[in-house]
Amino acid sequence: DTGVSQDPRHKITKRGQNVTFRCDPISEHNRLYWYRQTLGQGPEFLTYFQNEAQLEKSRLLSDRFSAERPKGSFSTLEIQRTEQGDSAMYLCASSLVGLAGNEQFFGPGTRLTVL
C-alpha cells in the first residue's frame, strides 16, 4: 500500500505526558500537512511542510505543539504536557505541488485520548 501512513493509530496517555505521532507521506509527494479533527467537526489545519521547510506554523494550537520533517520525508507531531482538551484525531495529508493543484490525500489518523 503506497498511501499515507500514520503511527500509532491509537494513543492513550495521562494528562501532563508528552506524545509524538509519526506520518509517512506518499513517497513522491513534497508537501505534508497536519490537521486535527474533533468529534462532529471537520479537520482543522495545524501546519504544513514543503520538503523539509515548515511554511506555516502559526496555526499550531499552542506552544505545546511542534512538528518536524527533518529530511523532507516523514514528519512527527509532538504535543508536550498533554491536556484533556487535546483528545482528538490527528490527521496527516500529503500532496504533490505543481502536478494536480491542491489534491491532498489523508492517512488513517492517530486517535489521541488524554485521561
Place this chain on the structure above:
Amino acid sequence: QKEVEQDPGPLSVPEGAIVSLNCTYSNSAFQYFMWYRQYSRKGPELLMYTYSSGNKEDGRFTAQVDKSSKYISLFIRDSQPSDSATYLCAMSALIGELTFGTGTQLKVEL
C-alpha cells in the same frame, strides 16, 4: 459565522435514491474545491476535486461549483448502503491549507 457552512444531517435515504449534499462559503477567494468521504474512525478519502467553477462527473458522483453563488454540491446517483458515511466539503484559495465544512452524515437504508 464559519467560512464554510455544511448541514450536519443526519440525512437518511433509501437505496437507489439520488443524494444531494451541499456547502456554502463566504470567502470569494476560494478556487479549489474538494469532497471527501469519511467512514467512522477512519481518515478522509478524496472523492472529487474541482478547480474553479463547473461540473465534474466520476461514475455515480457529480460535483458542481457555482462561484457566483458561493455554493458547491455533490450528487450521488443510485446510492448504496456502502455510501453511508460522513461527507466533508473542503476548499482553499491557494495551494495549501484546506478549510473544511463540519460534514454531513449520510445513511443509505436497504
